[in-house]
Amino acid sequence: MQLGKLGVWYFLDGQPAAQAAIMAQRIEQLGYSALWIPETVGRHPFVHAGWLLSQTERLVLATGIASIYHREPGVTLAAQNTLAEQSGNRFLLGLGVSHKPMVEGVRGLKYGPPVASMRDYLAKMDASPYSSIAPSEKPPRVIAALGPKMLELARDACTGAHPYFTSPDHTAMAREVLGDGPWLCVEQKVILETDATKARNLGRGAAQVYLGLPNYRNNWKRMGLKDSDFDNGGSDRFVDTTFAWGDEKAIAARVKAHFDAGASHVCIQPINPNGKFGDLDWRVLEALAP
Numbered sequence: 001m002q003l004g005k006l007g008v009w010y011f012l013d014g015q016p017a018a019q020a021a022i023m024a025q026r027i028e029q030l031g032y033s034a035l036w037i038p039e040t041v042g043r044h045p046f047v048h049a050g051w052l053l054s055q056t057e058r059l060v061l062a063t064g065i066a067s068i069y070h071r072e073p074g075v076t077l078a079a080q081n082t083l084a085e086q087s088g089n090r091f092l093l094g095l096g097v098s099h100k101p102m103v104e105g106v107r108g109l110k111y112g113p114p115v116a117s118m119r120d121y122l123a124k125m126d127a128s129p130y131s132s133i134a135p136s137e138k139p140p141r142v143i144a145a146l147g148p149k150m151l152e153l154a155r156d157a158c159t160g161a162h163p164y165f166t167s168p169d170h171t172a173m174a175r176e177v178l179g180d181g182p183w184l185c186v187e188q189k190v191i192l193e194t195d196a197t198k199a200r201n202l203g204r205g206a207a208q209v210y211l212g213l214p215n216y217r218n219n220w221k222r223m224g225l226k227d228s229d230f231d232n233g234g235s236d237r238f239v240d241t242t243f244a245w246g247d248e249k250a251i252a253a254r255v256k257a258h259f260d261a262g263a264s265h266v267c268i269q270p271i272n273p274n275g276k277f278g279d280l281d282w283r284v285l286e287a288l289a290p
Contacts, residue, residue, distance in 0.1 A: 001060065001089050001140055004033025005259070006290050007267035009064055009187045013042035014278030020048070021055035023280065028059040031290035034092065036064035036162075036187070036267045041106065046079040053087040061087070064162055064187065064267070065096030065144045068121045069103045069111075074128035084135035094162045094185075095121070096144030099213045114215070115149045122157045142185055146170075146219040151177040159183050160264070165216055167241050168257035170223050175262025185265040186258050191245040192284045193273050199245035204233035206271045207242070243271070248287040255288065 008027050012020040027035055035052065039045040049061040061083075066076070076095070083091035097118055100111040122143075140159035145151045146166070151174055154161035160183025163174055171186050178184055189206060193199040210216050211230050220229070220238070229238040239245075244254035258266045270284040 001092065001137070002033075003060060003092065003140075003183065003185070003265050004290075005265055006032055006255075006288070007034030007036060007060070007062070007185075007265060008032050008285060009036040009038075009267040009269040010280060011040075011042075011278055012037060012048070013040075017048075017051060021052060024052045024056050024059060024061075026282075027285065028056050030285055032059070032285070033290070034060040034062050034265070034267065036062045036094070038064055039066045039070065040102075046083060049091060050083055050086065053083065053090055056090075058090075060090050060092055062092035062142075062162075062185075062267075063094045064164070065094040065098075067098040067103070068095055068118060069098060069107060069109050073121050073124035074130075077125045077128045077130055078132075080139050080141070081130050081132070081135055084137075084139040085133055089135055089137055089139065091139060093139060093141040094144065095141065096162075097215075099215055101213065115153060118143060118150065119153055119157070122153075140183070142183060145174070146215065147222065148173075148177050155179060155182050160185060163187065165189070165210060165242055166219070167223060168254070168261045170219070171258050171263050172261035178262075183264050184262055185267060186263045187267050187269055188255060188258060189243050189269045189271055190251045190254070190284055191243055191271045191273065192248070192251065192281060192287065193245055194247050196245075198273070199243075200236055200239045202271055202273060202275065203239035203243040203245065205275060206277075207234050207239070251284070252288060 080093045097114040103111040142162045145154040145161035162185045164187045229235040270281040272279045272281040
């Protein structure tokens with residue numbers, strides 16, 4: 001798989017399937033190499049990826065991320081191999097441990113130690129049988145990795161890592177842990193808005209669902225932010241650290257900073273200035289299109 005350097009990360013659950021396919025086609029036409037889709041409480045990510053792969057020609061479909069708690073490891077391996085074989089190796093499996101409030105609070109499952117749980121899951125995937133026609137090449141996989149130990153696991157047991165909601169400084173740290181070879185696929189939220197007050201308020205709105213999740217908070221503190229930066233929807237420092245906002249040049253500079261820090265792929269998540277969740281801001285994608 002040739003992943004390419006620039007992709008798009010976006011929630012498509014708010015769009016009917018036919019409209020989601022049109023959006024994926026447009027993203028492909030703009031020259032982006034990959035579309036990353038999450039798994040929360042909406043569509044099944046593998047079923048949705050299969051639909052979008054069938055409606056595109058070159059675009060890589062990546063899960064960012066599929067939760068290891070939602071299916072047995074052998075089932076995940078079967079889905080990965082099936083999608084890779086059906087699409088001509090255009091499926092990238094991204095896995096993650098999700099968050100305790102989601103796993104225990106929403107799903108009613110037991111949340112285990114993140115690194116140990118992921119290591120065990122990957123090992124069981126590798127040991128699972130698969131008797132159908134295999135894809136022509138071994139499908140890649142990345143894991144949601146923020147801290148050094150999970151990054152080491154990404155280095156040792158995966159194709160690479162998929163950090164989410166971080167910064168170029170975190171990218172530099174991640175690259176140091178990963179070394180030269182593994183993929184480093186970084187998500188970056190962007191807001192095409194030059195008014196600082198408006199941009200930061202939009203960032204705070206987009207961050208609300210994440211601010212209470214311990215895995216992110218712990219990583220932001222590793223990045224130098226403090227608990228006080230998470231109060232009242234997030235401080236200016238928090239928004240400026242984790243979001244790219246401003247004009248096209250400012251956003252492009254932030255994306256470049258990730259590459260300069262060692263990212264091999266950056267997936268852009270546009271935040272629409274109209275404040276509507278799920279309403280993709282095409283201006284951003286057109287401005288940064290490869």
